[in-house]
Amino acid sequence: MVFLVEGEGGEQSVTFLDAPEACAKYDARVASWEELRDTFVEGLDICRLAWLNDATVAHPIHIAREYCPDVGVVHGGSLEFSEKHDVWCTPINSNKLECETFKQFTCDNGLCVPRWALCNGINNCGDNSDEDHCRPTFLLPGAQGQYNLTFRAAEAECNKFDARVAQWEDLLHAWDQGLDICRLGWLQDGTVGFPIHSPRAQCKGGESAKGIQHFGSQMHDSKYDVYCIFRNGDSDCNTINQFTCRNELCVPFWLKCDGVDNCGDNS
Ligand SMILES: [Ca+2]
Ligand SMILES: [Ca+2]
Structure with a gap:
């Protein structure tokens, strides 16, 4: 081989x-x-x-x-x-x-x-x-705003949109496609992380942080955002009211035109 x-x-x-x-x-x-x-x-x-x-x-x-x-x-x-x-x-x-x-x-x-x-x-x-499995992985903040989801609430939040909590591998796929978001989100194994292409000072890990920043297992009652992945092919960024990148990744509208290429394709 x-x-x-x-x-x-x-x-x-x-x-x-x-x-x-x-x-x-x-x-x-x-x-x-x-x-x-x-x-x-x-x-x-x-x-x-x-x-x-x-x-x-x-x-x-x-x-x-x-x-x-x-x-x-x-x-x-x-x-x-x-x-x-x-x-x-x-x-x-x-x-x-x-x-x-x-x-x-x-x-x-x-x-x-x-x-x-x-x-x-x-x-x-x-x-x-x-x-296969190329449905986008996306960040969901809770309805209450940034960092308000316990692990259990995070699962429920993904479920609302016919999605599940993303695995580290799913987030890595999204990173491969270009996703760059500086917000800690739950992953399925109870760890948290975020995907970074352009290291920046205000991101945890600072200017050297590139790739999936992964911060290990957290207490399940700690509060973060969550990374979810759609379960079926019918859902898309419109389902979760997010911007659709040209590469079909979804990013929250508040990241549009903020000077950071969050999609990875500059759309
Ligand atoms: Ca291929
Ligand atoms: Ca942006």
């Missing part, structure tokens, strides 16, 4: 000479073209040229699209070793196919895809499991 690895510099930052080290961080080695082909056959579809062990680059494409107009395991032409791409890696110990270990999402078919492949409208797994 082959999975995509980006370098420390982010997207397209690995030279061929750096590729073995990039894979080694995941207990993996650079994959061969045949290994990439096998994973392609299992369903993988990622439009991102990445190194193989024969010093070529390729990507596995099932559905043609703008930057990937050809279908198959498509090669990217001749290359200099110093060119920067991602890299296809394969685990050295094949008993250890835990995508979480690679900080990736586990598709239902067992393939691993990067978290950015979640809910991007493309069937990257091949079984569409990366596009």
